[in-house]
Amino acid sequence: MMRPVTFATGMSIALATAFSAQARDATVGMQLEPPHLDPTSAAAGAIDQVLYSNVFEGLTRFSSDGSVVPGLAESWEVSDDGVIYTFTLREGVTFHDGTSFDASDVVFTLDRARGPDSTNAQKGLFANIAGVQAVNDRTVVITLNEPQGAFLFNLAWGDAVIVAPESIEDIKSNPIGTGAFRFADWKQGDSITLVRNDDYWGTPAALDGATFKFISAPTAAFAAMMAEDVDAFYGYPAPENLAQFDADPRFTVLAGNTEGETILAMNNKLPPFDNKLVRQAVSHAIDRSAIIDGAMFGYGTPIGSHFAPHNPAYVDLTGNSAYDPEKAKALLAEAGFPDGFSTTLKLPPPSYARRGGEIIAAQLRAVGIEAEISNLEWAQWLEQAFKGYDYGMTIVSHTEPMDIGIYARPGYYFQYDNLDFQKLMAEFEVENDPDMRTEMLQKAQTIISEDYVNAYLFQLAQTSVVNAKLEGIWADAPTQAVDLTGVRWVD
Amino acid sequence: MLRYIVTRTGSLCLSLLVASVVIFALIEVVPGDPVAFMLGLNAQPDTVAALREELGLNASVLERYFSWVFGLLQGDLGTSYTYRSPVSEIVAERLVISLPLAAYALALTILIAFPAGILPAAYRGRAADVAVMGGTQLGVAIPNFWFAMIMVMIFAINLRWFSAGGFPGWEAGFFPAMKALTLPAIALALPQASILARVMRSALLDTLGSDYIRTARAKGLTKGQALRRHALRNALIPVLTILGLQFSFLLAGAIIIENVFFLPGLGRLIFQAISQRDLIVVESVVMLLVFAVIFVNFIVDLAYAWVDPRLRVQT
Numbered sequence: 001m002m003r004p005v006t007f008a009t010g011m012s013i014a015l016a017t018a019f020s021a022q023a024r025d026a027t028v029g030m031q032l033e034p035p036h037l038d039p040t041s042a043a044a045g046a047i048d049q050v051l052y053s054n055v056f057e058g059l060t061r062f063s064s065d066g067s068v069v070p071g072l073a074e075s076w077e078v079s080d081d082g083v084i085y086t087f088t089l090r091e092g093v094t095f096h097d098g099t100s101f102d103a104s105d106v107v108f109t110l111d112r113a114r115g116p117d118s119t120n121a122q123k124g125l126f127a128n129i130a131g132v133q134a135v136n137d138r139t140v141v142i143t144l145n146e147p148q149g150a151f152l153f154n155l156a157w158g159d160a161v162i163v164a165p166e167s168i169e170d171i172k173s174n175p176i177g178t179g180a181f182r183f184a185d186w187k188q189g190d191s192i193t194l195v196r197n198d199d200y201w202g203t204p205a206a207l208d209g210a211t212f213k214f215i216s217a218p219t220a221a222f223a224a225m226m227a228e229d230v231d232a233f234y235g236y237p238a239p240e241n242l243a244q245f246d247a248d249p250r251f252t253v254l255a256g257n258t259e260g261e262t263i264l265a266m267n268n269k270l271p272p273f274d275n276k277l278v279r280q281a282v283s284h285a286i287d288r289s290a291i292i293d294g295a296m297f298g299y300g301t302p303i304g305s306h307f308a309p310h311n312p313a314y315v316d317l318t319g320n321s322a323y324d325p326e327k328a329k330a331l332l333a334e335a336g337f338p339d340g341f342s343t344t345l346k347l348p349p350p351s352y353a354r355r356g357g358e359i360i361a362a363q364l365r366a367v368g369i370e371a372e373i374s375n376l377e378w379a380q381w382l383e384q385a386f387k388g389y390d391y392g393m394t395i396v397s398h399t400e401p402m403d404i405g406i407y408a409r410p411g412y413y414f415q416y417d418n419l420d421f422q423k424l425m426a427e428f429e430v431e432n433d434p435d436m437r438t439e440m441l442q443k444a445q446t447i448i449s450e451d452y453v454n455a456y457l458f459q460l461a462q463t464s465v466v467n468a469k470l471e472g473i474w475a476d477a478p479t480q481a482v483d484l485t486g487v488r489w490v491d
Numbered sequence: 492m493l494r495y496i497v498t499r500t501g502s503l504c505l506s507l508l509v510a511s512v513v514i515f516a517l518i519e520v521v522p523g524d525p526v527a528f529m530l531g532l533n534a535q536p537d538t539v540a541a542l543r544e545e546l547g548l549n550a551s552v553l554e555r556y557f558s559w560v561f562g563l564l565q566g567d568l569g570t571s572y573t574y575r576s577p578v579s580e581i582v583a584e585r586l587v588i589s590l591p592l593a594a595y596a597l598a599l600t601i602l603i604a605f606p607a608g609i610l611p612a613a614y615r616g617r618a619a620d621v622a623v624m625g626g627t628q629l630g631v632a633i634p635n636f637w638f639a640m641i642m643v644m645i646f647a648i649n650l651r652w653f654s655a656g657g658f659p660g661w662e663a664g665f666f667p668a669m670k671a672l673t674l675p676a677i678a679l680a681l682p683q684a685s686i687l688a689r690v691m692r693s694a695l696l697d698t699l700g701s702d703y704i705r706t707a708r709a710k711g712l713t714k715g716q717a718l719r720r721h722a723l724r725n726a727l728i729p730v731l732t733i734l735g736l737q738f739s740f741l742l743a744g745a746i747i748i749e750n751v752f753f754l755p756g757l758g759r760l761i762f763q764a765i766s767q768r769d770l771i772v773v774e775s776v777v778m779l780l781v782f783a784v785i786f787v788n789f790i791v792d793l794a795y796a797w798v799d800p801r802l803r804v805q806t
Contacts (some may be wrong), residue, residue, distance in 0.1 A: 035529065035573035035767060043531025119542045121530045172575050188574070188584055189755025189763075190658060213657060215753040225656035227647040349766075360537055379523025379768040387527065400533060434799070 023207040024489060026470060028482060029221060029230035032238050033214040036172035039158045040113060043121035043398065045480035048158035049234065051210050052481035055096075056161035056177035059087055059106065059140075060152050066259075066310070066401070066478030068156045072101065072178060073140075082147030082432045083130075091137045093201045096182040099166050103134030108165045110142070118153055122159040147430045149437050153402065158479060180205040180485045190214065194484075206472075206488035225251070226467050232466040232473055234482050237351070239297035245465045252466045254300055256475035257310045260397035260460030262300070262352055264360060266393055268453060269415040273343075277335035280453035282393075283321035285328035285367040286360060292458050293389065295355035299461035305449040306404050309459055310476070313441040317449040321456065328367040340368025343392030347373060348381040352460060353395040360395070386413045397460045401479060404441070405429075407448050416453045495796055503789050504642035510781040511801050514741070515556050518770050525572045525768035546572050559774065568775035573767050578775045579761065588658055589757040592672050592679070599680035600737065602685055605685065608691025608730075613718060623688065630685025639678035639751045656752035671730060675752045679745060683737045690733050694726035700727075704761065735791035739784040 034047040039056055053061055061071035064235060070076075073087040093101040112118060114126035128151070130143045144151065154160065167176035175183050178201065181194035195209040213230055215221045218238035224230045225245070235244065236253075245251045266273040266282065272281055292300040301309050301322035304317030345355040355374060361371045373392060376384065385391040399408070410417035421444065428440040449456070462477040472487035526542045527534070543549055550558075562569055568578035607627065611620035647655040653674055663669050698704065699722050707717040746758030757776065763771035796802045 005698065033763070036575055042529050043534065044529070077620075116537070117541050117545075119530070119538055121534050121538070123535045123538045124533060185660075186753065187660060187758055188581065190660075190753075216759075217657070217750040217753070220656055220751055220753045223640075223643045223647060224657075227643075227651065229647075229655050229657065233685040377523065377524070377766055379528045379766065382527045383524060385524045386532065387524075398532075 006210055016320050024206070025210060026207050026232065026484070027211045027213055027230045029213050029215050029224055030234035030482070031214070031216050031221070031235060034192070037183065037186070038163075038171045038194075039161055040109075040163060041119040041121070041172075046076055047463050048480040048483045050194075051160045051175060051177070051179075051183075052161070052479065053179060053428075053483045053485060054181045054194055055179045055183055055230070056158070056163070058155055058157070058161045059089075060156040062156050062401075062479045062481070064474045064478070066476065069151050071156070072106075072162055076152070078432075082430075083144045085142045085144070085151065086135075086153075087140045087142070091138065091139065093178050094199055095164050095169055095178055096176045096189040096197060097164075097165065099164055101164070101178050102137040103140045104137075105164050106140045107132045107134050108168075109160075109162045109208050111202035112163070112168075113160065117345035120159055122157060125154040125157055125160060131289065133361065147432055149429065149432050150402065156479070158481070176322060181210065183266070183447050184209070203485070205485050207484060210487075212482070231470050232238060232464060234464050234473070235462050236465045239299055239463060240298065242299075242463060242465070250468055253465040254466060254473060254475040256462045256477060257301070257308065258399060258460045258462045258477040259308055259401040259403075260277060260399040260477070261296075261303060261306050261403075262356070262395065262397040262437075262457045262460050263306065264455035264457055265394050265396060265414045266454055267389060267393070267413075267415060268417070268459055269389070272335065272337060272341055274390065275335050276452055278337065278341075279455075280321075281328040281335065281367065282330065282364065283367065283452050283455040284324045285369065286321070286363055286455050286457070287323040288318070288457055289323075291356050291359050294359050295352060296458070296461065299463055301461070303456045303459050305445040305456055306398070306407065306454070307441070307445045308401075311402075311441075313438040313465070315442050315443075315445050317445060318456075321452065322451045325363075325367050326442070332368060337368070340370065342370040342372065345371040345373050346381065346385050346391045346394045347375050348378055348394070348396060349375075350397065352397055354393055354459070356457065389413060389415060395457070399460070402447070404444050407444075407453060414454055416448070416451070418447070418451065421447050492796065495802075496793070499789055503785055506785050508783060510785075511560055511778060512776050513527075513615065514774055514781070515559065521550060521768075521770075523768045525770060526800065528768050528799035529573060535712050555576075559771070563775070563778065568779070569771040571764075571769055571771075571772045572768045573764075578772050581772065582776060582779065585755060585757045585760045587661060588754055589742060589745065591668075592675060592754070593738060594747060594758060595669070595672055596679035596683065596741050596745075597734075597738055599676055600683045601734075603680065604687035604691060606680055607688035609695065609718070609723070612692045612695035612699065613715070627685035627688045630681050631689070633680050633682070633764070635682050636747045636751050638681060639730040640750055642674050642678060643751070656754065659755050672754075675745070675754060678748050678751075679741055683741070686732065687733055687737065691726065691730050694729045695722055698722040698725045707794050724798060730796060731791055731794050735787050738787050739780075742780065742783055 030049060032046040034050055035042060035044050037047060037051060039047045039051055057071045059071055059073040060068050063069045072090055072093060074090045076085055076087045089103060095101055110129060110132045113120045114123065114129055128146065129147050130145045133141045135141055138201055163171060164176060170183060180197055180200045182197045184195045185193040191214065192212045193209065195203045196207065215224055221233055221237055222241050225233050242253050246253045266279050268274060288302040292298060302318050304307060304320050309316055345357055345361055347353040357373055361373055364371050378414050384393050405425050406412050407416050408422040424440060424444055428437065431437050431440060464473060466473050469490055470487065471490050474483055501722060526539050530538060530542065559569060571578055571581060574581060586799050606613060607623050611623045643655050646653045658671050659667050704717050704722055705720050745756060746762055747758045749756040761776050
């Protein structure tokens, strides 16, 4: 038996090598399929994952480490008062339909995103824009209402990519951008195919083309990877298999950071969570490492506030809510609940919530808190928890980058209302000095950590399985993107 | 026969009308706003309002029901909220997979079940009977998704004869497309064939014990001749009933198998549409399936009459 198998394996390796010298396509598996292909009018992360930087580009863009670098704007100047941004656009850029890219496309894009009929899911990114003007073909002036430190960062989001008036009509089924790949085909329910844009203004892509294949079931993802039907699986959904892939020389496992702070959110206006002592007790009752090991198979970094550990402004505040069940019981007694209390724990579909929820309920039971679990679909969760404030606790990973500002919104679903924090964030918004911004961010992290607004669990990890010969897939996920522009086969 | 067809057609229309009311009402009471789902956690109220307007969600319930039903009558299934393309186009794309898959699985079911049902009936209590009965018991008991996964492990991961899943499209050619449907069709057919074989066997045994078979044997027919000429046709009624139910099941109920083999079929479309609250897709596709089920039953009713002439006059 041994011999034929070895022979066959040897043959398939020889064949694979022979082929890979010519075949330069890559097939990337993903769990979720985009609902449509317009990144500027939906929240679905899958749209950005397929199209961001591959097909569509913004004035600025995120690089693999999350820093903001020039995109379609090659440079910019900011006025001294911080409200006028003058962008110089790249020369010789064309859209995939052959129309040229110029300042009028920028004006069109931004006016559309912030206009009254806009269906942009992140319309707030553009709220501070007072006006957008094309000075000439290659110069755009954007005037802000007030200075905004994060403006260039905001422009790098997938919701701010540049679209053209000529192709906007059909953008949902035929996206036309300026990127290194052009859209080729969408077999709904199955796959999306991109091909290399040979007229690209920058460094051309190494791949001839790429296919994104949508495989939702974890077992199917495992089979597709094992059978080498897909060359990479981005966001591999079954962490329990990762060790097996890691041990297999055919594959590489990438484990990186995301912008997803995973939190046990508490309804701050609903008794007993309106009592800080109760929230503090919950925070101390939770053993993060048990959750990371048990629910995430060891992938994830503990956090003590709503902030990403890989950000330079991060402060480690996990000590504020160290695992201490005895202290949790004492705090509950002090708050007037010596025998604990009952509440609800509403869980959306992702496995971090469903698996993590079971563990958290058990840990809370140990200190006397009975959390009744109910499993919800996303649409139900949005209706009940997010919009209706009808929940005691819930588990959500907040995947938007740099979103600590949600704590300054009293109407946000966890209903945290702290004027000092709101003031701090308002000042942060208009601050341009990097050192001051860092200091403010650190203060913000500390306030919400010490107020025990939510119990902070872990930074969600990004795990991907990749063919060992495929190089350049981002390990970290600073934004929802599967940037293929730097991906190549190595023999 | 004509009166029979007319009454059957009448009950078909009535069923469809009732179904449309039930489906629409059920989906209206499901909590969850499609717009909230599409725009996510950071959406601003004015954006939500703009999108609701764009999708026509601000109309009253009655208005939406009637515009939906009138659309259906004219063959217009509406426009998907999420995909923003006509539901009929989306469904057509899925049907080119689901329909052949169901037909393929049904063909396999019949191919396996008929011999597997007739053989044990002919040789009741003998080794063949015991073997087939044991095998079908196993076939009914094994969950088809588990069987599917085992097949993937053997034929896709180890032997590499098939892909682990996916569908290359009919434009890739008839044989590559059929090849992609083969493992799913086998996985779907196995439990159905087991059920059908057992029904076939017991129906045959029933008829084989009846007086007219004894008469036929007394006339001098061999056991095999009596079975072929008299028993089989009379045993077909329960078999047809089950077959009708199975086709509907294979068309709409392949959802788990579609997930295992990541096939973009109708079942997966409904599943996605429900979680995205793409209500119009759910309503129209479910309605379409109801129509298919009722229509298949209608055909089965007519087939009864063809098989058993007594039924033509009774109703």
